[in-house]
Amino acid sequence: MELSINYILNELNFIKPELVISISIVLIVFTDLIFDKRKQILPVISLISLLITGYFVIEQFGMNTFAIAPAGSKGMLAVDPFGAFFKMVVLFASFIIILFSINSSEIKLSSDRHGEYYTLIFGMILGMLFVISAADLILIYISLELLSLSSYVLAGFTKQSLRNSEASLKYLIYGGVSSGIMLFGISIIYGITGSTNLYEINSLIQAPQLPNITFILASILIFTGIGFKISAAPFHFWTPDVYEGAPIPITAYLSIASKAAGFALLIRFVKVTFIQSINTEGYWQLLNIIDWKTFVVLISILSMTLGNFAALWQNNLKRLLAYSSIAHAGYLLLGLAVLSNQGLLAIIIYFAIYAFMNLGAFLIVMLIANKTGSEDMDDYNGLGFTSPLLSVSLAIFFISLTGLPPTAGFIAKLYLFIALIDAEMITVAVIALLNTVVSLYYYVRVLKHLYLVKAEPDTPIIGVSALNTVLILMLLIPTLVFGIYFTPIVDFAKVSVSLLGF
Amino acid sequence: MIQVGLNHFLVLSAVLFSLGIFGIVTRKNAVMVLMGIELILNAANINFIAFAKYGNFGYQGQLIALFVIVLAAAEAAIALAIVLNIYKTFSTVNVDEIDTLKE
Numbered sequence: 349m350e351l352s353i354n355y356i357l358n359e360l361n362f363i364k365p366e367l368v369i370s371i372s373i374v375l376i377v378f379t380d381l382i383f384d385k386r387k388q389i390l391p392v393i394s395l396i397s398l399l400i401t402g403y404f405v406i407e408q409f410g411m412n413t414f415a416i417a418p419a420g421s422k423g424m425l426a427v428d429p430f431g432a433f434f435k436m437v438v439l440f441a442s443f444i445i446i447l448f449s450i451n452s453s454e455i456k457l458s459s460d461r462h463g464e465y466y467t468l469i470f471g472m473i474l475g476m477l478f479v480i481s482a483a484d485l486i487l488i489y490i491s492l493e494l495l496s497l498s499s500y501v502l503a504g505f506t507k508q509s510l511r512n513s514e515a516s517l518k519y520l521i522y523g524g525v526s527s528g529i530m531l532f533g534i535s536i537i538y539g540i541t542g543s544t545n546l547y548e549i550n551s552l553i554q555a556p557q558l559p560n561i562t563f564i565l566a567s568i569l570i571f572t573g574i575g576f577k578i579s580a581a582p583f584h585f586w587t588p589d590v591y592e593g594a595p596i597p598i599t600a601y602l603s604i605a606s607k608a609a610g611f612a613l614l615i616r617f618v619k620v621t622f623i624q625s626i627n628t629e630g631y632w633q634l635l636n637i638i639d640w641k642t643f644v645v646l647i648s649i650l651s652m653t654l655g656n657f658a659a660l661w662q663n664n665l666k667r668l669l670a671y672s673s674i675a676h677a678g679y680l681l682l683g684l685a686v687l688s689n690q691g692l693l694a695i696i697i698y699f700a701i702y703a704f705m706n707l708g709a710f711l712i713v714m715l716i717a718n719k720t721g722s723e724d725m726d727d728y729n730g731l732g733f734t735s736p737l738l739s740v741s742l743a744i745f746f747i748s749l750t751g752l753p754p755t756a757g758f759i760a761k762l763y764l765f766i767a768l769i770d771a772e773m774i775t776v777a778v779i780a781l782l783n784t785v786v787s788l789y790y791y792v793r794v795l796k797h798l799y800l801v802k803a804e805p806d807t808p809i810i811g812v813s814a815l816n817t818v819l820i821l822m823l824l825i826p827t828l829v830f831g832i833y834f835t836p837i838v839d840f841a842k843v844s845v846s847l848l849g850f
Numbered sequence: 851m852i853q854v855g856l857n858h859f860l861v862l863s864a865v866l867f868s869l870g871i872f873g874i875v876t877r878k879n880a881v882m883v884l885m886g887i888e889l890i891l892n893a894a895n896i897n898f899i900a901f902a903k904y905g906n907f908g909y910q911g912q913l914i915a916l917f918v919i920v921l922a923a924a925e926a927a928i929a930l931a932i933v934l935n936i937y938k939t940f941s942t943v944n945v946d947e948i949d950t951l952k953e
Contacts, residue, residue, distance in 0.1 A: 486914050493921050497928050504932060513939045514948050516932050521883055521945070524925060525874055528890035531918065532867055535897035542907040544914070589951045 362415030362427045364404040365435060366477050372397035373470045380463025387462045394446050394466050402439050408432040412848055414483070422547040424484045426616070426848040431481040433696055433844035434612035437703055438476045441605040442469065444707050447819055448597040453718045454506055455595055465505060471498035472601070476609040483620065483848075485534045485544040485570075488613060489527070492573065495609065496523045499602065503594040515593025522586035523576065530573025536566035546620040547849065553635060554624070564638045571643075574617065577610030580677045581651040588658075591670030596717060599666060600710035603673045604703050611695065615684060619847060626850060631688040631771070644685040645776055652678030652783040659790045665713045665723040668790060669706075672749060675787060676702060682780060683764055686771045689845050694767040696841040698760040701830060705748040705757055708823035711816075712742040719810045725794060730803030735810040737817070739798045741824050746791040748827050751784050756830035759837075859900035866893035880933045880943040884926065891922045 360367065376393060383389055409432045414423025446469070449455045455465065475495030482488045500523060504516025538544055540563060541552045553563070575583035591599045622634040634640055655675030662668040680702075683695035713723055715738060720727045732739040748757035761784065768777040812820070830837055866889050873886030895915045902911020937943050 486917065490917060490921065493925065497924060500928060500932060504935065507935055508939070510939055510950055513932075513936050514951055517880065517936050517945070517948060518951075520929055520932050521874075521880070521887075524884070524887040524929065525890070528870070528887050528894070531894040532890060532897070535863075535894040535901070538907075538911065538914070539897060539901035539905065542901075542905055544910070593951050 359416050362411065362413065363425065365401045365408070366474060368397055368401045368404060369470055369474045369477060372401075373467055373474070376463065376466050376470060380467075387459060390462055390466045391446050391450055394470070395443065397470075398439055398443050398446070402436070405432050405435045405439060408435070409843060412846070414848070415481075422483065422545045424487050424545075425478075425481045426483040426547075426620075427481055428846060428848040429844050430616075430692075430847045431612065433841075434480045434608050434699075435477055437608040437699055438473060438480070438605045441601060441608070441703055441707065442473050444711075444819070444823070445469070445597050445601045445605075447815075448600065448711060448714060451718070451813075451816060451819075452595060452597050452714055454509075455597060458506055461505075465502070468498045468502050468505075469601075471495075472502070472605070476605055479609045480612040482613070483546050483616070485537065485546070488617075489531055489534060489573075492530075492577070492613075493527060495577075495606065496527060499523075499598070499606065502598045503590055503602075505595055505598065511593040512595065515590045518586055518593075519590045526573050526576035526583060529569050533566040533569025533572070536562060536569070540566070546617065550621050550623065553621075553637065560637055567638050570617065571614075574610055574614045575647070578607050578614065578677050578680075579674050580647050580681060581654045581674060582647075584651065584654070584674045584677075587674055588667050588670045591673070592664055592667045592723075596666065596710060596714040599669075600707055600714075603669070603706055603710070607673070607677065608699055608703075611680060611699070615692065615695070616847065618684065619850065623850065626689075629688075630690060634687065641685055641687055644681050645773075648678045648681035648685060649776070649779055650678070651675065651681065652780060656783050656786045656790075659787070662790070663725045665725060665728075665794070667723075668725075668794070669709060669713070672787065672790075673706070675783065676706075676749075678783070679761070679764060679780060682768060682776060685776070686767045686773065688767070688771060690767045690770060692845050693838075693841050694760075694763040696844050697763045697834075697837060700837055700841065701748075701756040701760040701827075704823050704826045704830075705745050705755075708741065708820070708827060709745040709749065711819060711823060712738050712745065715812065715816060716810060719808055725797050728794060728797040729801040730798075730807040731810070732798035733803040734807050735812075737812055737820070738810055741820050742798065743795050744824060744827060746794060748831070750788050750791050752788075754828070754831045756827050756834070758831055759834045763838075856900055856904040859896055859904075863893040863896040863900070866890075866896065878944050878946050880936065880945050881930075883945060884929045884933070887929075888922060888926065891918055894918065 376390060379393060408427055409429045411427045413427055415425040415427050417423030472495055475491045478491035482491055500516055500520045503519045504512045506512045541549045543549055579587040618640055624633045624635050626632055652675050655671045659668050659671035680695055680698055683691040717723050748755035751757040751761035765777055870886045870889030874883050877883050895918050898911040898915045933943055940948055
């Protein structure tokens with residue numbers, strides 16, 4: 349292996365976003381120590397470094413190469429437009445979350461620990477950026493752990509609160525178990541093939557004399573670790589409790605960024621490891637080892653049905669959004685079950701839109717909780733008359749999450765159903781459609797509390813500061829505009845479909 | 851005299867893995883649950899090293915085991931901090947009694 353300084357400098361070119369994030373972590377820690385009294389400088393540093401990272405990620409849309417590749421073997425990282433898209437989603441979510449945190453009353457409570465807060469957020473970002481482009485099982489495991497360890501602590505950031513601590517413990521136990529199981533799966537795959545690189549494993553398992561049962565078992569063990577991150581059933585048990593217990597900015601972050609990283613990893617793992625060839629219509633011919641199509645369809649139907657039906661009984665908005673997030677993981681998995689580039693396109697469009705609408709919904713829930721101190725549905729009674737801006741925005745975000753026109757959520761679902769019908773998976777499409785109808789019920793139930801219950805004299809009037817109004821509009825306008833004019837988002841997605849090597 | 855081979859190591863790691871899962875499912879004390887997780891990680895470590903030695907895959911397996919040991923230590927540190935905080939707020943570390951977040 350060539351380890352000259354030129355080689356190293358050259359390889360560092362491909363991980364510029366990760367380098368910027370690493371430098372920012374150090375910078376934030378030192379700023380926290382030096383400017384001890386002026387905590388408001390920390391979010392500014394974070395936002396600036398996110399913008400710089402974003403610039404380098406945009407550069408990666410033009411790249412299609414391995415990074416950190418020792419001579420004679422495939423690289424540890426795959427830098428490609430597909431990864432760049434998911435990195436953009438993560439960075440966008442982080443940007444919005446930092447703006448959330450400035451306003452969140454829960455985070456303000458522990459204002460002397462803001463240094464830790466932003467350091468841990470950046471730890472999560474670093475983990476996610478590596479997970480998204482990792483092409484090596486060990487790098488996948490290590491960066492997933494970096495992501496998880498930071499998020500366990502963030503879930504319990506407000507140490508004094510009972511439900512924060514409980515969320516943190518539950519997340520830790522479920523997360524620790526599933527990542528341990530995933531590591532066991534990785535060790536078995538290493539034993540069968542002698543390699544941990546996804547691309548090398550792919551070329552090694554083309555030979556037919558493999559011990560199939562063992563390989564299937566190991567793949568399912570690895571899927572456990574990923575399924576936990578994307579909160580798909582039956583690995584979803586942590587989701588409602590952690591979402592309800594954690595501070596709202598962190599809940600919103602887990603529901604977008606963590607999930608995006610998990611999906612990028614799942615797609616890369618399935619496609620790169622098991623692909624045999626791509627036929628002329630763009631469908632992937634996978635190796636005849638494990639029937640991913642049936643497996644993913646089953647998981648997806650289970651997630652959708654369970655998420656949507658459990659959400660019907662929820663009275664806490666955060667818990668309701670947690671079940672809705674499980675259901676959305678189900679819809680997103682359908683895009684993978686199609687096993688074609690068209691399905692991938694649908695997932696990418698869905699994620700671009702899901703980021704806006706879900707962050708928006710959490711933002712409104714946070715602003716209301718800042719004032720009333722709870723997320724209980726009865727506290728939303730009559731708010732439609734006293735706080736029109738918040739209520740109208742919440743209504744639009746919820747309609748978008750259901751998937752009704754003229755909002756962007758409709759476009760997201762539309763592309764997903766087109767992909768399903770083109771692949772002749774009509775039954776699955778019908779089940780997904782019925783699930784959407786069920787989801788309408790619980791989203792509209794919140795609107796009923798907002799508008800059909802008369803305002804009492806003690807119904808709070810929730811003022812919105814100028815910064816928050818801008819933030820709401822930043823999320824609301826795309827949700828509406830992309831519902832009508834969605835060509836840019838589709839064009840953007842078409843660029844982002846290409847994975848390295850295919 | 852029995853020659854110790856790959857199978858012996860695999861059986862050992864499978865037993866450790868099962869014990870880990872068993873501990874996680876049955877134990878009520880949060881610290882014991884965390885020890886179950888450690889057992890799973892060590893089962894995987896044994897696999898990595900055994901495969902590297904008997905499969906002639908070079909030193910990669912040993913290196914991976916080193917990485918995993920470091921990560922397990924980091925995870926244990928964070929986990930114990932969280933459990934300590936749980937003890938402060940709930941005055942118990944029994945995972946069955948920590949259930950305020952239920953409908």
